[in-house]
Amino acid sequence: MHSSNLIGKIAWPLGACAILVLSPKPAHADDASELAGLLSENVVSGASKSAELASDAPATTSVLTAADMRRYGIRSLAEAIDFLGMGVVTQDPLHSVEVGSRGVLLTGDYGDHLLVVVDGHVLNEPWNGTAYYEQGLAVPLELIDHVELVLGPGSVLYGGNAMLGVINIVTKKASAQSGLTVVAEGSVSPQQGHDGAFTSFAPSDLGNAYRLGLGFGKRFRLFGEDASFVAQAELYRQNGPSFEFPLQEGNVNTAGSPTNFGPRAPALGVWGGRVHDQYYTTVPTAWGTLTVGDLTIQARASRYRRATPYVNYFNQLASDFDEPRSRETDQWLSLDIRYQKHLSDRFSLTAHGYGDDYRYEERLYNSDAVQCADAAPEPCFTVPIGRSRWFGAELQANIDWLKNDALTTLIGTDVRVRHIAARIDTDLGSGQTLSSFSSGSVTEVPWAVYAQQRYSPTRSVHLNAGARLDSDPRGGKHVSPRAAFAVDPWRNGVIKGIYAEAFRPPSFYESAFHPSDDTIVFSSLRPETVRGLEASVEQQFLGAQRLLFGVYRTWWDDMISLTVTDPSTFALAYRNASTISNFGFNTRFEGNAGPWAYGASLTGGYARRTSADGSVKLPVAPQMFGNARFSYDLPGDWPTLALASSFVSARLADRANDGNFPVTPTAPFSLTLRATISGEMPGVTGVSYRVSGNYISASHSPYVAGPIQSEDPTVADRPPAALAPVNRLSAFATLTYNLPL
Amino acid sequence: MNRMQRRALLQAFSVAFVAAASPHARANDVSVPVGLQSALIGKVATFERTFRARSGSTARVIIVHKRGDSARVAKQMAQALNELPDIAGVPKSIEMLEWTNPAALTSAVAARPTGLVYFSLDLEAEAPAIAAALAGTNVLTVGATGAMATSGASVGFELEEGRPKIYVNLRVSKAQNLDFRAELLRLVKLV
Numbered sequence: 001m002h003s004s005n006l007i008g009k010i011a012w013p014l015g016a017c018a019i020l021v022l023s024p025k026p027a028h029a030d031d032a033s034e035l036a037g038l039l040s041e042n043v044v045s046g047a048s049k050s051a052e053l054a055s056d057a058p059a060t061t062s063v064l065t066a067a068d069m070r071r072y073g074i075r076s077l078a079e080a081i082d083f084l085g086m087g088v089v090t091q092d093p094l095h096s097v098e099v100g101s102r103g104v105l106l107t108g109d110y111g112d113h114l115l116v117v118v119d120g121h122v123l124n125e126p127w128n129g130t131a132y133y134e135q136g137l138a139v140p141l142e143l144i145d146h147v148e149l150v151l152g153p154g155s156v157l158y159g160g161n162a163m164l165g166v167i168n169i170v171t172k173k174a175s176a177q178s179g180l181t182v183v184a185e186g187s188v189s190p191q192q193g194h195d196g197a198f199t200s201f202a203p204s205d206l207g208n209a210y211r212l213g214l215g216f217g218k219r220f221r222l223f224g225e226d227a228s229f230v231a232q233a234e235l236y237r238q239n240g241p242s243f244e245f246p247l248q249e250g251n252v253n254t255a256g257s258p259t260n261f262g263p264r265a266p267a268l269g270v271w272g273g274r275v276h277d278q279y280y281t282t283v284p285t286a287w288g289t290l291t292v293g294d295l296t297i298q299a300r301a302s303r304y305r306r307a308t309p310y311v312n313y314f315n316q317l318a319s320d321f322d323e324p325r326s327r328e329t330d331q332w333l334s335l336d337i338r339y340q341k342h343l344s345d346r347f348s349l350t351a352h353g354y355g356d357d358y359r360y361e362e363r364l365y366n367s368d369a370v371q372c373a374d375a376a377p378e379p380c381f382t383v384p385i386g387r388s389r390w391f392g393a394e395l396q397a398n399i400d401w402l403k404n405d406a407l408t409t410l411i412g413t414d415v416r417v418r419h420i421a422a423r424i425d426t427d428l429g430s431g432q433t434l435s436s437f438s439s440g441s442v443t444e445v446p447w448a449v450y451a452q453q454r455y456s457p458t459r460s461v462h463l464n465a466g467a468r469l470d471s472d473p474r475g476g477k478h479v480s481p482r483a484a485f486a487v488d489p490w491r492n493g494v495i496k497g498i499y500a501e502a503f504r505p506p507s508f509y510e511s512a513f514h515p516s517d518d519t520i521v522f523s524s525l526r527p528e529t530v531r532g533l534e535a536s537v538e539q540q541f542l543g544a545q546r547l548l549f550g551v552y553r554t555w556w557d558d559m560i561s562l563t564v565t566d567p568s569t570f571a572l573a574y575r576n577a578s579t580i581s582n583f584g585f586n587t588r589f590e591g592n593a594g595p596w597a598y599g600a601s602l603t604g605g606y607a608r609r610t611s612a613d614g615s616v617k618l619p620v621a622p623q624m625f626g627n628a629r630f631s632y633d634l635p636g637d638w639p640t641l642a643l644a645s646s647f648v649s650a651r652l653a654d655r656a657n658d659g660n661f662p663v664t665p666t667a668p669f670s671l672t673l674r675a676t677i678s679g680e681m682p683g684v685t686g687v688s689y690r691v692s693g694n695y696i697s698a699s700h701s702p703y704v705a706g707p708i709q710s711e712d713p714t715v716a717d718r719p720p721a722a723l724a725p726v727n728r729l730s731a732f733a734t735l736t737y738n739l740p741l
Numbered sequence: 742m743n744r745m746q747r748r749a750l751l752q753a754f755s756v757a758f759v760a761a762a763s764p765h766a767r768a769n770d771v772s773v774p775v776g777l778q779s780a781l782i783g784k785v786a787t788f789e790r791t792f793r794a795r796s797g798s799t800a801r802v803i804i805v806h807k808r809g810d811s812a813r814v815a816k817q818m819a820q821a822l823n824e825l826p827d828i829a830g831v832p833k834s835i836e837m838l839e840w841t842n843p844a845a846l847t848s849a850v851a852a853r854p855t856g857l858v859y860f861s862l863d864l865e866a867e868a869p870a871i872a873a874a875l876a877g878t879n880v881l882t883v884g885a886t887g888a889m890a891t892s893g894a895s896v897g898f899e900l901e902e903g904r905p906k907i908y909v910n911l912r913v914s915k916a917q918n919l920d921f922r923a924e925l926l927r928l929v930k931l932v
Binding site: 031032034035036038039040041042043044051052053063065066067145146148170175176342345403404405459 | 820
């Protein structure tokens with residue numbers, strides 16, 4: 001295409017828009033604007049477990065659509081959150097990403113303060129509350145219809161873990177994913193040196209990732225009922241890029257000898273150099289949904305294996321340098337059965353059965369046998385193992401008193417049985433298990449009852465109040481209330497106010513953490529709680545343009561953290577050790593005009609943790625973050641051009657508050673830019689493509705890397721902390737072929 | 742697990758099973774909430790050039806339904822439309838019609854000037870026959886689902902990626918002598 005033609009194609013719609021704006025409007029122009037506004041309304045179901053307009057819902061929500069994920073080159077839930085969402089942010093330690101919301105991010109929590117729900121099925125498992133947001137989520141992106149980010153405490157209908165909020169993922173129906181779908185995606189990233197410099201673009205030095213997927217969707221008749229089947233199997237694999245870590249010298253093991261970091265370390269007692277083999281991910285996933293009449297059966301199987309390229313405080317305290325045998329593996333099997341029916345004009349019932357089997361295993365290889373969890377005569381693995389299995393039944397009744405959705409009562413009960421087991425093995429290099437300790441298991445039956453009343457006395461007033469009583473063997477009985485209102489005081493404007501609470505019972509991992517005991521002894525911990533108050537105003541104008549501004553305040557109590565219980569022996573245990581005070585604002589603008597689509601969000605959150613040791617800022621949690629994006633659909637068969645950006649402010653590193661470093665380790669402000677071209681492949685029916693480039697301005701993330709995780713404050717000449725690198729540059733392409741059947 | 746816990750669990754599963762097995766109406770529902778559908782109907786009618794002339798002083802709306810969920814949604818739609826001050830600036834009257842056959846529908850539509858016919862749930866299978874029966878008449882037919890528009894209504898609603906979409910079947914629209922403004926067609930999905 002000649003550039004003059006391209007300019008012409010872009011310029012004439014702009015000129016036309018200008019003429020339209022300046023010209024007197026015909027009478028139906030207002031109708032078109034209002035219709036565009038109605039069509040831009042998001043319909044959400046995550047906030048109150050019933051379909052309602054997002055502007056009326058009893059929570060602040062963002063909706064991330066599949067169309068936006070395609071056009072902005074999104075490859076994971078974490079990327080969707082950062083580039084398209086409001087109020088939620090992720091941080092990538094080159095491990096599984098961490099997630100926070102509105103100024104609160106609790107590093108090392110494996111996602112257990114945010115509830116992840118896929119089509120009503122809760123993913124957070126009960127051993128450690130784990131949920132993932134990158135490829136470890138194991139939900140094929142092509143199957144996601146939209147994602148709802150429901151901000152603020154959300155235990156009222158969901159129970160534990162929903163402290164930061166709820167991420168409600170809604171998958172596609174067969175009507176939207178029909179036929180055979182083949183997906184091939186690949187990416188490359190250059191080799192990086194110290195301070196994020198690009199040291200090689202040679203093909204043999206490039207880090208790479210690929211994803212291969214095969215999907216199927218079909219509607220048919222079965223047993224005289226409408227039926228559909230949607231499924232996708234995929235394999236994601238990532239290897240590299242290669243990073244170089246500065247050398248950290250003078251490391252000694254617990255026996256007082258120079259630590260042996262294995263054959264790839266430069267010398268005894270020295271950690272660092274170039275990592276070639278210890279940064280990889282493999283995720284095979286299979287996902288399927290069968291619907292027959294009112295019955296829906298959903299199943300998922302996945303295995304998430306990954307290696308983190310550096311020693312750190314959150315998942316890999318001791319390992320050989322660049323040792324690919326040091327890695328983590330999560331395996332998941334999920335089954336969900338749902339049956340919903342309207343028994344009368346007023347009364348509907350949902351019966352929901354679910355079951356999951358989750359296994360976690362980490363293997364940390366140490367040439368230095370002293371570094372292992374138990375004394376070993378030779379190089380060994382420390383192998384923490386966690387396993388949780390649970391199944392349950394949820395029964396939910398909805399009463400539509402006036403038969404018009406204006407006065408509805410939701411009542412429900414949820415009972416589950418869960419079995420959790422854990423132990424830490426010490427294995428020899430040959431694979432033989434030398435010893436096991438801190439082992440134990442438990443079978444528990446938590447249950448809950450909840451009720452919610454919605455009332456819309458007029459079309460402009462929406463009230464919602466509810467409460468949930470949870471009984472958890474590890475958290476006792478806890479009530480989580482919520483009350484909210486949304487009113488439309490003027491044309492196209494909504495004012496909302498929400499008070500909500502949430503809680504998180506201590507996980508098995510936290511309750512059972514007694515590293516010095518052979519068998520598990522449970523600690524008596526109270527559940528964490530959070531209370532939240534927020535208000536927002538949203539205005540729709542010029543059709544599909546929407547602007548939201550909100551303020552919030554949250555109070556977090558009984559926060560559980562790893563605490564030194566005996567300074568003389570450095571004994572550690574989880575304790576209800578702190579509170580968090582948090583407040584801030586979030587704002588969002590989004591809209592579209594002709595071929596243009598755009599959006600931006602900004603969140604400011606102030607949070608401080610207070611404990612017996614004083615008051616500190618939360619490490620890793622950015623106090624300011626946001627995103628901005630726009631796209632342009634070129635006419636005809638030409639592609640869509642899109643540019644997305646996200647940013648996070650400078651934030652403390654994970655070891656900032658207790659590492660005794662001479663300079664407080666802080667990750668710098670970071671801006672991520674992503675340019676994407678996408679469209680239908682000309683001349684090849686059914687094939688679509690997208691090509692993206694991604695650049696991150698910062699060279700480091702807020703995670704201290706290497707064996708020096710803290711220093712002796714009495715030593716005068718202490719080196720600064722080394723921060724983990726980020727994958728600064730990548731290019732990727734996706735081809736999708738859809739064959740209607 | 743103690744005895745009380747086992748009993749509570751057993752009871753919960755029993756209730757869930759009994760509820761799931763009871764032979765009552767199906768749980769069909771519209772993906773776009775009825776309240777939003779009624780607002781969309783009010784707007785869509787303003788973009789159909791023949792609507793005002795056809796309706797005269799009062800826009801007659803017929804809501805066609807079957808029994809069960811179909812009737813439930815029809816009643817909700819009747820209430821929602823009643824709450825609208827007008828449709829395309831024309832006062833409206835709402836009538837309910839239980840589905841029997843295409844001839845009965847055609848007869849009802851022909852009895853008096855009719856602005857709009859709304860088809861509730863579970864009429865997708867009958868949609869082709871309905872389209873054939875109403876061919877040549879001048880009436881705006883709106884389905885509760887996108888499938889209804891695909892099968893034989895002029896307009897239908899479907900939730901896609903969390904947002905409402907208007908489906909427009911131009912073939913049916915043409916057969917029903919409808920004339921949509923271009924501003925509308927730019928915002929809809931043609932099926």
